[in-house]
Amino acid sequence: MTDVAELLGSLRVPVVGAPMAGAAGGRLAAAITAAGGLGMVGVGNVATVEQITPELEIACAGGVFGVGLMCWSLPDNPALLDVTLAHAPSVISLSFGDPRPYLDRVHDAGIAVVAQVGTRAEAVDVVDAGVDAVVVRGDEGGGHGRGVVATLPLLQQILDITDKPVLAAGGIATARGLAAVLAAGASGAWVGTPFAASEESLFKDSAKQAVIAADTDQTVYTRAFDVAQRFNWPTIYGGRALANDFTSQWVDRVSELEADVPDELTAAMKEARAQGNTAMAPVYAGESAGLVTQMRTAGEVIESFAGFREHLRAAQRWL
């Protein structure tokens, strides 16, 4: 079975490219691994085996990789786990729901399990379930998660309650941020937003440019996009996305939307996504969008983290 601590310790730069549905396909995962991090493929709630198979093949050909699954959506599409296991990743993330129904099967295949958590109670629960590492994901992170506790308070709390490797996620986009979480005791950072805007990401170009243009205060955590699209995400999860015309109109009126989603709105959202219309469609990204200021390759993003040692050295003046 993959030893997560050993795997993370073997990386040139302790950065895991977060599994991101719609952004992290095989090409991005392979590029992150090639640059010295650990790449992961994101498998979303509306993914199909046909869509995901080529992505897994590309990631697989690139060396060590991981895959992120969404527990709540697996009962409707169990083949996504089958196809993932068939490609033998080193790590599978079982997030957004109870990992227990899938844990033994993944472990029996020799694959390590990690889970993202957004509260102390969730961390206690997944450690109890038997995951091999915990990803502490704060509210400032991009994409779906809990919108309740920020990365740093949650990280400090969880590091005190488990001996398992802990990865920090949410808002980490520079060598300074990486040094900070490593100094706190994390085994590495789990990074999404900077890679979502990178050259190898599956994001449409308009979405990448929108992330690059956005500042740290221009994101919003909301369920409005999921409700408008009639996605059955459990209600405890929202997503952090760039603020846009749609969020200005609906963020404070989600219950109204839930009571009656106009068919035209669902259709308009589908169209906006297909067209890459960032004024209407979700561009999932976290507060660290404000730290992403130019188009880079995934390798350049990894390289931008590589200076973390200098920051750790500078902090040694306190020793």
Ligand SMILES: Cc1cc2nc3c(=O)[nH]c(=O)nc-3n(C[C@H](O)[C@H](O)[C@H](O)COP(=O)(O)O)c2cc1C
């Ligand atoms: C565009 C995008 C898509 C995401 N999709 C997924 C996903 O499919 N599965 C998952 O476990 N997490 C997903 N996430 C959340 C990431 O795993 C991670 O928690 C987050 O990106 C960390 O915060 P950061 O964006 O500030 O680096 C997504 C994040 C983004 C930005």
